[in-house]
Amino acid sequence: MKNVFYKLILLIFTVLTGCEQNLTLDLPEGQEQLVVEGHIEQDAPPVLILTRTTPVFSAFNAEELAGNFVHNANIVVSTQGRDYTLQEVPSPAFSEAMRQAVSAQLSIPEQLLISGSGFVVYVYTSDELKGKLGETYKLRISHEGRTLTASTTIPQLNPIDSLWTVPHPDAAQDSLVTLYYRYNDPDTLGNSIRYFTKRNSEPYYPGYFTSVFNDELINGGTISFPLERGEPKGQAELDQDKYGYFGKGDTITVRWAAIDIAHFRFWSSLEAEQSNNGSPVGSPGAVQSNISGGYGIWGGYAVTYHTLVVQ
Numbered sequence: 001m002k003n004v005f006y007k008l009i010l011l012i013f014t015v016l017t018g019c020e021q022n023l024t025l026d027l028p029e030g031q032e033q034l035v036v037e038g039h040i041e042q043d044a045p046p047v048l049i050l051t052r053t054t055p056v057f058s059a060f061n062a063e064e065l066a067g068n069f070v071h072n073a074n075i076v077v078s079t080q081g082r083d084y085t086l087q088e089v090p091s092p093a094f095s096e097a098m099r100q101a102v103s104a105q106l107s108i109p110e111q112l113l114i115s116g117s118g119f120v121v122y123v124y125t126s127d128e129l130k131g132k133l134g135e136t137y138k139l140r141i142s143h144e145g146r147t148l149t150a151s152t153t154i155p156q157l158n159p160i161d162s163l164w165t166v167p168h169p170d171a172a173q174d175s176l177v178t179l180y181y182r183y184n185d186p187d188t189l190g191n192s193i194r195y196f197t198k199r200n201s202e203p204y205y206p207g208y209f210t211s212v213f214n215d216e217l218i219n220g221g222t223i224s225f226p227l228e229r230g231e232p233k234g235q236a237e238l239d240q241d242k243y244g245y246f247g248k249g250d251t252i253t254v255r256w257a258a259i260d261i262a263h264f265r266f267w268s269s270l271e272a273e274q275s276n277n278g279s280p281v282g283s284p285g286a287v288q289s290n291i292s293g294g295y296g297i298w299g300g301y302a303v304t305y306h307t308l309v310v311q
Helices: 002-017 062-066 096-106 261-277
Strands: 034-041 047-052 074-079 082-085 087-090 122-125 136-143 146-153 162-167 176-184 192-199 212-214 222-226 251-259 295-309
Touching: 034 096, 034 136, 034 146, 047 096, 047 136, 096 122, 136 295, 162 295, 176 251, 192 261, 212 261, 251 261, 261 295
Parallel strands: 034 295, 146 295
Antiparallel strands: 034 047, 047 122, 074 082, 074 136, 087 122, 136 146, 162 176, 176 222, 192 212, 192 251, 251 295
């Protein structure tokens, strides 16, 4: 499962940097599975990508990844007694609202989602369905005799209390700052968060090593803590001197998303396995997917945005 997620991320990074990477090891193939990456947030349409798993060391290029998209699947989202059939749309045909939703949820630069970019993502969506706070959304996917199901909830909003910056501890790095946040956790156990940061016109990137936390240790309390700048996955090497920091003059936007506990467990287990293995190659069994019959995630987001200009 991780293979497909990180191939997409690595491909985006390759397109942006002009790098190429090919691995040609001759290893046995595993059984093909279907992988879901789908989300829905309040006031926005669902965004779902359906792909096939491939051998971990298969060739890495745009053509190979393009062949992994699953087309013509029957995908239905049910909520409040109504069924919505999602339609498959290629990225060159995205509306502006869809480009923004896909870019924010999948950390893909918007310029890669416009016609003529040479990069095509196939997304299942519906113009008739917009997410609502507090509602549950059931997913059913049928394709070539396979059936995948999942369920998620968009929680209530759970915003940050405030943002501020602190100068870099090294005076020689006085152009850099650390972003801090203050968060007041509701007095109900199980509140979970996934965060993304945007610097100026960059996409929203999730935290590099971890992008999620919950209130297991702070239920009902208030915390003030650094919030590391999100980074694109798949970088060959992080700049350790600048990792996590913002610069003076930056406009910072934090995409702060309340998520349900199953959604939290997926990202927490996926990111923990990535950190433990040091690469996207690992055992998918440790990742806590909420997809029955396949791999991946169908998750709801209750999103608030918080902006700060670094002085």
